[in-house]
Amino acid sequence: MGSFLCCVKVEQSTVAMKEGFGRFEKVLQPGCHWMPWFLGKQLAGHLSLRLQQLDLRCETKTKDNVFVNVVASIQYRALAEKANDAFYRLSNTKTQIQAYVFDVIRASLPKLNLDDAFEQKNEIARAVEEELEKAMSAYGFEIVQTLIVDIDPDDRVKRAMNEINAAARSRVAANDRAEAEKILLIKRAEGEAESKYLSGLGIARQRQAIVDGLRDSVLGFSVNVPGTTAKDVMDMVLVTQYFDTMKEIGAASKSSAVFIPHGPGAVRDVATQIRDGLLQASHQ
Numbered sequence: 001m002g003s004f005l006c007c008v009k010v011e012q013s014t015v016a017m018k019e020g021f022g023r024f025e026k027v028l029q030p031g032c033h034w035m036p037w038f039l040g041k042q043l044a045g046h047l048s049l050r051l052q053q054l055d056l057r058c059e060t061k062t063k064d065n066v067f068v069n070v071v072a073s074i075q076y077r078a079l080a081e082k083a084n085d086a087f088y089r090l091s092n093t094k095t096q097i098q099a100y101v102f103d104v105i106r107a108s109l110p111k112l113n114l115d116d117a118f119e120q121k122n123e124i125a126r127a128v129e130e131e132l133e134k135a136m137s138a139y140g141f142e143i144v145q146t147l148i149v150d151i152d153p154d155d156r157v158k159r160a161m162n163e164i165n166a167a168a169r170s171r172v173a174a175n176d177r178a179e180a181e182k183i184l185l186i187k188r189a190e191g192e193a194e195s196k197y198l199s200g201l202g203i204a205r206q207r208q209a210i211v212d213g214l215r216d217s218v219l220g221f222s223v224n225v226p227g228t229t230a231k232d233v234m235d236m237v238l239v240t241q242y243f244d245t246m247k248e249i250g251a252a253s254k255s256s257a258v259f260i261p262h263g264p265g266a267v268r269d270v271a272t273q274i275r276d277g278l279l280q281a282s283h284q
Helices: 080-088 093-111 114-119 121-139 155-224 230-251 264-283
Strands: 007-010 014-020 023-028 031-034 041-048 052-061 067-078 141-153
Touching: 007 014, 014 080, 023 041, 023 080, 041 080, 052 093, 067 080, 067 093, 067 121, 080 121, 093 121, 114 121, 114 141, 121 141, 141 155
Parallel strands: none
Antiparallel strands: 007 031, 014 023, 014 041, 052 067, 067 141
């Protein structure tokens, strides 16, 4: 009915190309337009001004000879002021964009190792966008955004990368465990050294206290019991200590069997041996 009445409708966000006898005349904006077909006027076609997206998958290889599939998304749209160029100068817009994208990706990826390619996705996308902008602006198209969505190597390469990463993390964990064990050993050794040092101080103080106590006992006994000598007092103290020791050994429930001579002569021999040892130590 519209053609019969010589009227055509152009949808919103769309423009149409008007021709007269096969020659471009003007760009028709959205709305209703007079199209007298009997005068050789006709509608050549429509051009969408909406934002469009082209998803591409390009196979190439990296500098370290790993084949990867690069997934890219190109967002573009036709410019209203250059609608006639966008409509007439390109026969297949998507194929033309794909050719430029593949050319840039296959020129950029072989310069990078696989790890660097993952890190420099934004730089690759920027290079693709700059090249597309220069090329497609002449044909009436604007490149809005270029995204490198994914870099997908072969599954075997992925497994190998995961194994390398796992091995590296295992080495780090082993080093950390070794360092922790080393610190524990050092701290344990320092603790034992400090403990032995303090134990030595305690033993020295204990012996000093024993010597001071014996000296005071000998002096006090000699004063209070006239006629006794220091040797007599020492013999008596040693006999007392001897029996106290036997009492403690017998009272301990977990003590092993210990055979100790218990006659008076044995006590005298023990006293003599202790006295000789003290005298020898004092001479040295």
